[in-house]
Amino acid sequence: MFSEVCWQIGGEQGTGLDSTVEVFNTVASRAGYYVYAYKTFASRIKGGHTDFTTRLGTTRVQAPAPGVNLLVALDQETINLCAKNVYPDAIVLADEAINPTLPEGVSAKLLTIPFNKMTLALGNPLMKNNIVLGASAAFLGLPLEGFKAYASGRWGNKGEEFVALIHTAMEQGYAHVQANWPDLAISLAPADGKERLLMIGNEAAALGALAGGCRMIFSYPITPASEIAESLVKIFPKVGGIAVQMEDELASIVACVGAGFAGARAMTATAGPGLSLMQEALGLASMTETPVVVVDTQRGGPSTGMPTKQEQSDLLAMAYGGHGDGPRIVLAPGSVEELVPMTAEAFNLADNYHCPVLIASDLALALFQQTVEPEAVELAKLPAVSRGPVADPAALAALGRDIFERYSKNTNENGVSERSMPGMKNGQFLATGAEHGPFGKVWENPANRVYMMDRRMHRLRGVKTEAVRYFGPSEADLVIVAFGTTLGAAKEARAEIEQLTGKKVGVLQIRLIFPVPVAAIAKYVGNGKALVVESNAVGQFAFMLKGSGYNPANLASLLKYDGNLITVEEIRTAATRVLNGEAQFMVTGGGAGVRTSSDPTIVLESAKEAHV
Amino acid sequence: MATMADFRTSEKSWWCPGCGDFGVLAGLQKALVELGIEPQQVALASGIGCSGKIGNYINSYNLHVVHGRSLPAAQGIKLANRELTVIAAGGDGDGFAIGMGHYMHALRRNVDITYIVMDNQIYGLTKGQTSPTSDGGFQTKSTPNGNIEKSVNQMQLAIASGCGFVANGFSANQKQLVEIIKRALQFPGFALVNTYSPCVTFNKLNTFDFYKQEIVNLDEDPTYDRSDRFAAMKKLMETNELVTGIIYEDPNPTRYEDKVSGYREQGIVNQSLEVDPVLWAKILGQYK
Numbered sequence: 085m086f087s088e089v090c091w092q093i094g095g096e097q098g099t100g101l102d103s104t105v106e107v108f109n110t111v112a113s114r115a116g117y118y119v120y121a122y123k124t125f126a127s128r129i130k131g132g133h134t135d136f137t138t139r140l141g142t143t144r145v146q147a148p149a150p151g152v153n154l155l156v157a158l159d160q161e162t163i164n165l166c167a168k169n170v171y172p173d174a175i176v177l178a179d180e181a182i183n184p185t186l187p188e189g190v191s192a193k194l195l196t197i198p199f200n201k202m203t204l205a206l207g208n209p210l211m212k213n214n215i216v217l218g219a220s221a222a223f224l225g226l227p228l229e230g231f232k233a234y235a236s237g238r239w240g241n242k243g244e245e246f247v248a249l250i251h252t253a254m255e256q257g258y259a260h261v262q263a264n265w266p267d268l269a270i271s272l273a274p275a276d277g278k279e280r281l282l283m284i285g286n287e288a289a290a291l292g293a294l295a296g297g298c299r300m301i302f303s304y305p306i307t308p309a310s311e312i313a314e315s316l317v318k319i320f321p322k323v324g325g326i327a328v329q330m331e332d333e334l335a336s337i338v339a340c341v342g343a344g345f346a347g348a349r350a351m352t353a354t355a356g357p358g359l360s361l362m363q364e365a366l367g368l369a370s371m372t373e374t375p376v377v378v379v380d381t382q383r384g385g386p387s388t389g390m391p392t393k394q395e396q397s398d399l400l401a402m403a404y405g406g407h408g409d410g411p412r413i414v415l416a417p418g419s420v421e422e423l424v425p426m427t428a429e430a431f432n433l434a435d436n437y438h439c440p441v442l443i444a445s446d447l448a449l450a451l452f453q454q455t456v457e458p459e460a461v462e463l464a465k466l467p468a469v470s471r472g473p474v475a476d477p478a479a480l481a482a483l484g485r486d487i488f489e490r491y492s493k494n495t496n497e498n499g500v501s502e503r504s505m506p507g508m509k510n511g512q513f514l515a516t517g518a519e520h521g522p523f524g525k526v527w528e529n530p531a532n533r534v535y536m537m538d539r540r541m542h543r544l545r546g547v548k549t550e551a552v553r554y555f556g557p558s559e560a561d562l563v564i565v566a567f568g569t570t571l572g573a574a575k576e577a578r579a580e581i582e583q584l585t586g587k588k589v590g591v592l593q594i595r596l597i598f599p600v601p602v603a604a605i606a607k608y609v610g611n612g613k614a615l616v617v618e619s620n621a622v623g624q625f626a627f628m629l630k631g632s633g634y635n636p637a638n639l640a641s642l643l644k645y646d647g648n649l650i651t652v653e654e655i656r657t658a659a660t661r662v663l664n665g666e667a668q669f670m671v672t673g674g675g676a677g678v679r680t681s682s683d684p685t686i687v688l689e690s691a692k693e694a695h696v
Numbered sequence: 697m698a699t700m701a702d703f704r705t706s707e708k709s710w711w712c713p714g715c716g717d718f719g720v721l722a723g724l725q726k727a728l729v730e731l732g733i734e735p736q737q738v739a740l741a742s743g744i745g746c747s748g749k750i751g752n753y754i755n756s757y758n759l760h761v762v763h764g765r766s767l768p769a770a771q772g773i774k775l776a777n778r779e780l781t782v783i784a785a786g787g788d789g790d791g792f793a794i795g796m797g798h799y800m801h802a803l804r805r806n807v808d809i810t811y812i813v814m815d816n817q818i819y820g821l822t823k824g825q826t827s828p829t830s831d832g833g834f835q836t837k838s839t840p841n842g843n844i845e846k847s848v849n850q851m852q853l854a855i856a857s858g859c860g861f862v863a864n865g866f867s868a869n870q871k872q873l874v875e876i877i878k879r880a881l882q883f884p885g886f887a888l889v890n891t892y893s894p895c896v897t898f899n900k901l902n903t904f905d906f907y908k909q910e911i912v913n914l915d916e917d918p919t920y921d922r923s924d925r926f927a928a929m930k931k932l933m934e935t936n937e938l939v940t941g942i943i944y945e946d947p948n949p950t951r952y953e954d955k956v957s958g959y960r961e962q963g964i965v966n967q968s969l970e971v972d973p974v975l976w977a978k979i980l981g982q983y984k
Contacts, residue, residue, distance in 0.1 A: 114984065279984060280984075281980060281983040281984060282983055283983045287983065291979065294979070295971055297969030299964050299967070299969070300772075300776060300964065302768075319979060320958065321956075321957040321958025321959075322958060322975055323958075324958060324959065324960040324962075324964060324967050325958075325964065326775055326956055326959055326964070328771075328775065330768065330801070331797055331798060331800075331801035332797060334764075334765060334768070335765070335768035335797075335798050335801070338761060338762070338768040338769050338772065339768040339769065339771055339772030339775075340772060341759070341761065341769060341772065342759060342761075342768065342769035342770060342771065342772025342776070343772040343773065343776040344772075345739075345757075345759050345769075345772075345773060346739065346772070346773040346776035346777045346780070346965055347776065347777065347965040348776035348777070348964050348965050349969070350772065350776065364762050365761070365762055365765065367762075368761055368762050372759070456983070458980070461980065463971060463973055463976045469970075485702075485735075486705075486706060504757075505757075506736065506737075506738075506739045506757040506773070506780050507736055507737065507777065507779065507780065507963075507965075507966075508736060509734070509736045510736070511736065511757075512735055512736060512755050512757050513757070513758070514751055514752060514758045515758065515759045515760065516751070516752075516758075517760060517761060518760065524758075525705075525707055525752065526752060
C-alpha cells in the first residue's frame with residue numbers, strides 16, 4: 085500500500101490530454117485524495133510533446149514527486165523524455181502500435197496495450213483517452229465507478245449513447261489490465277473520502293477577488309494569467325460586475341486606476357511582459373494614492389522569455405519597477421488555497437494604504453491544480469471588506485466647496501488620509517500624476533515635494549498583514565526562506581533534512597515580499613542560517629533582503645532558472661551543504677544538480693573581493 | 697442648479713494668453729451648466745500636454761493620467777459608476793500618437809463617454825514639434841525641412857470605426873461648440889468632439905485666422921443630413937476635415953453598457969460588495 089502515488093501521461097499536444105487529466109484529477113479528488121498536478125507544455129496549440137503529472141496522496145502533497153509510479157506513454161517521445169524520471173519498479177504503459185522501447189538504464193516494466201486497436205473497434209477516436217483512464221484506474225486501484233459517474237455528469241447532455249460508449253471504453257481499459265496483469269497493481273491506500281476542492285491558482289485568485297469585493301477586471305490575454313479573467317467573466321454577471329478584455333496592458337492598468345478612482349474595487353491580471361508595460365501607470369496609482377490590485381503570474385523572462393515555464397523573476401519589477409519612487413505592496417501566496425484569502429485581502433490593503441497591491445503568483449501556482457480544503461475558503465472565514473479611510477458624504481456636503489483636502493496632513497496611523505469618490509458633493513479634487521499639494525493642485529514647491537514623497541513612502545512602514553508564516557522548531561540551525569510555488573517543496577524537504585543531518589530545520593514562508601519584513605525574518609532565523617530558495621538567476625529576494633538591511637553574513641541562496649520547478653531533493657541537497665558548511669551560494673537545474681556559485685546578488689568580481 | 701462659477705477652480709491657468717484651449721474649457725463648462733449637471737456628477741480624465749491640464753481648471757472629479765491614456769481611464773471610471781457624466785480630454789499628440797491604440801478601441805468598444813480633443817496640430821508643451829495631425833510640409837523643430845508624413849484623419853477614422861457621434865468644433869465659435877458638447881454629453885455611446893484649438897505660440901500656420909478662413913460650417917448648410925454615414929465620410933474627405941458641426945449622429949445609437957451580461961443600471965460603486973452565500977457555494981461546487 086502506497087500513501088502516495090504519481091501518475092504521468094504524455095503525448096502530442098492538442099490530442100485531448102488536458103481533458104483526460106482533468107477527469108483523472110477530479111475523480112481522484114472526489115475519492116478523497118490530495119492532488120498536486122503539474123505539466124510540461126509549449127507555447128503552441130497543436131503538436132509538440134506535452135506531459136501531465138499528477139501526484140496523489142492520502143495527506144497533502146504540495147510539490148513535484150521525486151519519481152513516477154505509472155507512466156502512460158502515447159508516443160515514443162514521451163518515453164524518451166519521461167522514462168528517466170520513473171521509479172525503478174514503475175510501470176510504463178504504452179500503446180502497442182508505437183512499438184515502444186525503453187531507454188538504456190531504465191529498469192521499469194514496459195507494458196503494452198492495444199489502445200489504438202481498441203479505439204478503432206469502438207469506432208470513435210475520442211475513446212482512446214477513456215481506455216487510458218480505465219487502465220490507469222485499474223493499476224492504481226482507483227474506483228472505476230468514480231470515472232463513470234464523472235462521465236455521466238460531464239457528458240450526459242451529449243446523449244445516453246455517447247455516455248454508454250465512454251463507460252464501455254473505461255471498462256475495457258480497466259478489464260484489460262485486470263486480465264493481463266492481475267499482480268501488478270500499484271495499490272494506493274484508501275482515502276478518507278472527504279469532499280475537497282480542486283482548482284488552479286488562477287481560479288483561486290478569481291474566487292478571492294469575488295470574495296474581496298472586486299467587481300471589475302480589465303485585462304489582456306497572456307500566459308499564464310488568462311484564466312483569472314476567464315473565471316471572472318463567468319462570475320461577474322451574477323453580481324453585477326464586469327470583465328473587459330482591453331486592447332493591451334497599458335489600457336488594462338489605466339482602466340483599473342480609473343475604476344479605483346471612481347471607488348470600485350478593480351483588478352488586472354498579467355505576467356511579466358504585461359507588468360513591464362504597466363509600470364508607468366503603477367506609478368500613477370502610487371502618485372495619486374489610488375487603490376489598484378494586480379496579479380502577476382510570473383513566468384520565464386525577460387522579454388518573451390519562456391511563456392510556459394516557471395520563474396519568480398518579477399520581484400524587483402513588482403517592488404521597485406518603473407521610474408521614480410512610489411509605494412507598492414507585494415504579496416506572495418504559498419499555495420493555491422492561500423490565493424483565495426490573500427487576493428481578497430489585497431483589496432483591503434489597497435483601500436487602506438491607497439497604493440497598488442501586487443500579488444506575486446507564479447506559473448506553477450497559476451496553472452497547476454492543487455487540493456483546497458473547503459474550510460479554508462468558507463465565506464465567513466475570508467477577510468471582511470474594509471474600505472479604508474473614505475470621507476463621509478454628509479460631512480463633505482456640509483463642508484462647502486474648495487475645503488476638502490484629498491491629500492490632507494490629517495492622516496491616520498497608516499499615513500493615509502480620507503478620499504472622496506465621484507458623486508460626493510464638495511469632494512471634487514484633482515488626482516494627478518504630477519506632484520501636487522493637499523488639494524491635488526500641481527505644486528513643485530520643495531518643502532511640499534518632500535512632504536508628499538515622505539507621505540507616500542511612509543505608508544509602507546507599517547503594513548499590517550501576516551508578513552511571514554513559520555513552520556518548524558524554534559531556534560533552528562537552518563531556516564529555509566521560500567515563497568510561491570517553492571514553499572511546498574521547502575515544507576516537504578524540511579523533515580527529510582532534519583532526519584538526514586540531525587539538525588533543527590525550519591521553513592519561513594514570506595507572504596509579504598515588499599516592504600520586506602526584515603525584522604520578522606531576522607527573528608525566526610535567529611542565530612541560524614537562512615537559505616533563500618527562489619526561481620530566478622540573480623537572487624532577487626536575497627538582493628531585496630540585503631537592500632532592506634538584512635545581515636548578509638548568515639544568508640545562503642539556492643537558485644533555479646531553467647524553467648523547471650525546484651524539487652524537494654534539490655532543497656535537501658542545498659540545505660545539507662549549508663548545514664555542513666560546504667556551500668553558501670548554489671544554483672541548480674539545466675541538466676546538472678546543485679552546485680556552488682558565487683554570490684548571485686553581486687555582479688562585479690571586484691565587488692565580491694571587496695565584500696570578502 | 698450649478699452655475700459657470702461652480703465649475704471654475706481657483707487655479708490660475710498655465711496656458712499661454714490667447715490659447716485656444718480657453719475656449720474649449722469655457723464651452724465644456726457652459727454645456728454642463730446648461731444641461732443642469734452638478735460638478736460632483738462629472739468625472740474628467742485627461743492626458744498629458746497643454747490640453748491635459750484642462751482638469752486643473754474645472755471643478756469636477758479630475759483624473760490626470762499618464763500620456764495617451766485618458767480614454768482607458770475614462771472607460772474605467774464610467775464602467776465603475778455609470779451614473780456619472782464622464783469626459784476624456786486631451787490633445788492631438790496625446791490622442792492620435794501615443795494614445796492612438798486606445799482611440800481605435802474606444803471607438804469600437806463604444807462606452808458612453810465623451811472624448812474632447814483639443815487639436816492644435818503641434819506639440820505645444822514640448823515647445824513645437826510635429827504632431828500626428830500636422831499638415832504635410834509643416835516646418836517644426838523636429839521637421840526643419842517640413843513634415844514628410846501624412847496627417848491622421850481622426851474624424852474619418854471615427855466614422856470608419858463605427859463611432860455613433862462625430863463632431864468637430866472650433867474654439868472661437870463658442871455658440872456652436874456649446875451645442876455640440878451638450879449633444880455629445882447626452883448621446884448614449886461614445887461621442888467624439890474634436891475641436892480646432894489653435895496654439896498661438898508654436899503653430900504659426902494653423903492660426904485662428906487660418907481656421908476662420910478655411911472652415912466649412914455645417915450649421916450653415918440646411919441640406920446636410922447628419923444621420924447619413926456615407927455623406928459624413930464624403931464631407932470629411934471633401935473638406936480635408938476642415939469642417940465644423942455635428943458631422944455624424946447615429947439615429948439608432950447603442951452603447952457597450954447595454955450589451956454587458958448582468959450589468960446593472962445602478963453604478964457598480966453603489967452596489968453591495970457582499971457575496972450571497974448560496975452563490976458562493978454554487979461557484980465552489982464547480983471545483984468539487
